[in-house]
Every structure is written in structure tokens, then in C-alpha cells.
Amino acid sequence: MPSLVLHVTGARPNFPKAAPVLAALEKRGVRQLLVHTGQHYDANMSEVFFRDLGLPAPDLNLGVGSGSHAVQTAAMMTALEETFLAERPDLVLVYGDVNSTVAAALVAAKLGIRCAHVEAGLRSFDWSMPEEVNRVVTDRLSDLLFATSADALVHLAREGVDPDRMHFVGNPMIDTLLRLRDRFDGSRVVAEVGLPDEYAVATLHRPGNVDDPAALDRLVAALRATADRIDVVLPVHPRGRERLAASGLFDHPRMHATEPLGYLEFLGLVEKSRLVVTDSGGIQEETTVLGVPCLTLRPNTERPVTITHGTNRLVTPDTLADHVDGVLDGTLAIGDQVPPLWDGAAGERIAGIVVDQL
Ligand code: UD1
Secondary structure: OOOEEEEEEOOOOHHHHHHHHHHHHHHOOOEEEEEEOOOOOOOOOOHHHHHHHOOOOOOEEOOOOOOOHHHHHHHHHHHHHHHHHHHOOOEEEEEOOOHHHHHHHHHHHHHOOEEEEEOOOOOOOOOOOHHHHHHHHHHHHOOEEEEOOHHHHHHHHHOOOOHHHEEEOOOHHHHHHHHHHHHOOOHHHHHHHOOOOOEEEEOOOOHHHHOOHHHHHHHHHHHHHHHHHOEEEEEOOOOOHHHHHHOOHHHOOOEEEEOOOOHHHHHHHHHOOOEEEEOOOHHHHHHHHHOOOEEEEOOOOOOOHHHHOOOEEEEOHHHHHHHHHHHHOOOOOOOOOOOOOOOOOHHHHHHHHHHHHO
């Protein structure tokens, strides 16, 4: 039997990272299985991405759904163990830092199956973020570590990872962005919301921001101050939907809510926007490549290259409005470099190394 590579995905940010790796392995004739844990299940959190990205339908959807971290991770591990035992993959590929990622790495390690982590070595050094726990544990359990930026290699080396196991391959999420950029199209949303030419895009879903009522109040005030200056469109993530609605944020006449958007529509909106306000990880990277100023509502970032090279700035609720003014009047200096190897060929590099290792 030829070697089998099994990809584990589950949450929205996994899909644009997995797509180029699947395509590059397909080109090399590698036998592959795509597993979806079901962590994200709403059509506009999952299905629309498969369509937009041209991903094949998952070979298996484990239908795990939502729950507390322990409930969700345990359900994924139970279902993934059965899957790995039945399919006997030679290598499991995991992506990013979501619960699906760490669940798959744990199961692979205990079954003695080799695991490769795409987007290894990113560190916020903030243990209050579930993603930081997932990143550190996944890296510790992985045999092959694919890094998107040079700082990640430094973190892995400091944690004792053998240099032979780390590979600086670039950013596969940016492969997807560059491949599909011609098809980005936010026009439906612009028309439906009635956005003027100059607008900002906001996203908010991190537990540290939306789950704590006091933190959310401060953010809502800061977003309202932003909307005093520029129209803001905010696709609302299911986490925090009720809280945001109840906060009165959308009573502001220049603050516009939408449902979660697909990949092409969301990046179409971002590409034409004046600025982005976000607490997401991946959007910091996408705005850097698109050259759109990004104001990140977080005390830290695991993606510092977006600040040293790109368009990203960390802000607090208290400093957001000043930064928005700085972008709008052109006084805020923002980087304009694309980080090394964010060139559209990361998937090819990963596939080349995977094939060598099989
Ligand atoms: C997860 C990731 C986060 C990532 C985000 C992107 C973890 C720990 N977190 O956070 O790193 O930035 O995805 O979206 O893995 N829900 C729905 N429909 C869905 C999915 C979720 O309504 O299709 C609701 C449920 O109420 C659920 C809540 O959203 O409890 C949170 O979903 P979950 O997958 O636990 O984490 P996210 O906040 O989406």
C-alpha cells in the first residue's frame, strides 16, 4: 500500500492553511484523507470555505460540534483515535492552534503515528489564551515542524527541538490568498449594508474580549468611537453574538453587523477597506499581505512579523481611536514589507518535505 497522509481540520482558520498542502500533495500523487472534526459546523463557518477554496469535501466528518474545552477535545480525541486505528496513516498533518489541532497531535503521539504541524513555533507567551496551550503542546508532540516565520524557529530551538525537524517553509495561508485574490469580491455586502467608499472592517471573537462583560464594555465604547470617525462593518462570529447584540453596539448608525462571511467575500471587503480592527490571528497576516492597516485589539501577538514587516499595530480600547485617527490622517507609520517566504509557494515546500519523509 502506498503511504497515507491524513489531514485533520475542523475550525474556520484551518481551511485556507490546509488547501495548498492538499493540492501540492495531490500533484505529487500522494494518497490522502481529509478529516473534518466538526468543530465548526454552521454552513457559513465551514461549508462556504470548502466551496470558496475549492477544497475537496472531507472524506470524513466526525461531527464533534461545540462544548467546553475538555468536552470538545475529548470527543475529538475519541473519534480521531478510532479513525487513525482504522485508516493507519503514515503521517498526520495538523494546522494552526485550534482544539482540533491539539486533539489530533495527542492521539497521533499516543498511537506512535508521526505528526507534522503546519504553523509551528508561534508564541504569544500568554497562557490565558487557549491557542497558546494548543500551540506549545502540539509542537512538543510533533515530529515535523513547519514554520511560517523566522521567530518561530528561535522559539522552537529554545524549547529544545532538534533543528533537523524544523523547516522554514513560508505561510500556506498566504498561498491561498495569492491564488484567490483575483476572485475577492465584497460588493454584495457593500451594497446590502450600504457602505460608503471609505469604511473599516472589524472582527471580534476572542474569549478574552467577548466573554468578559467588563472587557466587552470597554471594547464596545472603543468601537463606537471608531464608528464616529468611519463606517464600520462587523461580521459577527457566533461566539459573543448575543453579548454584542445586547451591548447596543449596533445602535450606532455607522456600525453595521453582518452574518459570518465566506472567504472570498470577507477578504474582498478587507482588501478595499481603509483599515481593519480585529482580535483574530490570521487577519493580522492577511492584512499585511494586502497592505491594509490592521489595528489588533490584543495585549500581545504570536505573529510579531506582521508588526516588524507588515501593517499591524497592537492597540487597547483606550488607544484605538487615536490609532484610527492616525491611519485616517496618514500620520501613523505602518510597515509595507511582505515577510520572507510569504510568496505563494509554502504548500509546495511542505509537500516536498513530506514526500521526502514518507
Ligand atoms: C475557534 C478557535 C480559535 C479561532 C476560531 C476561529 C479553539 C480553542 N479556538 O474559536 O482559535 O480563532 O475558532 O473562528 O479552537 N459556534 C457556532 N457555530 C459553529 C461553531 C461555533 O455557533 O459552527 C459557537 C458555539 O456556541 C461555540 C462557540 O461558537 O460554543 C465557540 O466555538 P469554538 O469552536 O469552541 O471556538 P471559537 O470561538 O470558534
